[in-house]
Amino acid sequence: DGGITQSPKYLFRKEGQNVTLSCEQNLNHDAMYWYRQDPGQGLRLIYYSQIVNDFQKGDIAEGYSVSREKKESFPLTVTSAQKNPTAFYLCASSIGGDSYEQYFGPGTRLTVT
Amino acid sequence: GQNIDQPTEMTATEGAIVQINCTYQTSGFNGLFWYQQHAGEAPTFLSYNVLDGLEEKGRFSSFLSRSKGYSYLLLKELQMKDSASYLCAVLDSNYQLIWGAGTKLIIKP
Numbered sequence: 285d286g287g288i289t290q291s292p293k294y295l296f297r298k299e300g301q302n303v304t305l306s307c308e309q310n311l312n313h314d315a316m317y318w319y320r321q322d323p324g325q326g327l328r329l330i331y332y333s334q335i336v337n338d339f340q341k342g343d344i345a346e347g348y349s350v351s352r353e354k355k356e357s358f359p360l361t362v363t364s365a366q367k368n369p370t371a372f373y374l375c376a377s378s379i380g381g382d383s384y385e386q387y388f389g390p391g392t393r394l395t396v397t
Numbered sequence: 398g399q400n401i402d403q404p405t406e407m408t409a410t411e412g413a414i415v416q417i418n419c420t421y422q423t424s425g426f427n428g429l430f431w432y433q434q435h436a437g438e439a440p441t442f443l444s445y446n447v448l449d450g451l452e453e454k455g456r457f458s459s460f461l462s463r464s465k466g467y468s469y470l471l472l473k474e475l476q477m478k479d480s481a482s483y484l485c486a487v488l489d490s491n492y493q494l495i496w497g498a499g500t501k502l503i504i505k506p
Contacts, residue, residue, distance in 0.1 A: 288439075319496075326486075326495075326498045327484070328496075329494075342493075384427075384494070385442055386442075388439035388441070389439055390438060390439050391437070391439055
């Protein structure tokens with residue numbers, strides 16, 4: 285079955301620690317995205333990548349970093365510089381080109397205390 | 398700035414019809430998406446409108462008026478499993494999705 289996987293579902297970290305969230309897709313999609321979702325707000329774009337070895341900052345990239353070394357994988361690191369990291373993080377992918385429908389993974393809920 | 402407005406919460410009765418509105422002001426327009434998101438889960442695609450008019454897909458329909466910056470999602474024959482948040486998102490001039498905060502729909506028996 286093709287899809288997007290994110291692990292773990294729940295993640296707890298202490299303040300000051302970096303943490304990496306996993307996102308893997310076997311849909312053969314070119315484009316991948318990271319969003320965060322906070323209560324009462326729309327999804328906000330953190331980073332996106334349209335092709336391997338290339339990525340761009342979204343609206344709220346500060347305190348985050350990504351890599352895209354393989355087509356299937358787009359891990360997100362939440363660094364200690366991110367002032368308010370507790371949130372629900374969603375990874376998505378799309379075919380690319382003229383297709384913009386995004387397919388989402390199940391999400392990772394990160395809690396930093 | 399870019400702005401998408403949806404009601405925060407709506408309540409409807411099982412078997413009834415509900416219309417969820419979305420108004421938008423964005424830098425350019427290349428289409429509008431509706432997604433459904435159950436609590437704590439991933440959003441799933443419902444519809445995509447790029448031309449004016451109504452698109453019907455089973456119990457769900459989506460309408461778009463580009464001149465008014467307006468869309469609605471119509472859900473018929475409501476079922477308890479339709480209780481979820483419904484997200485409106487606009488593809489802007491840079492082909493980035495701008496998301497509304499979502500409308501939480503509560504279905505009562």
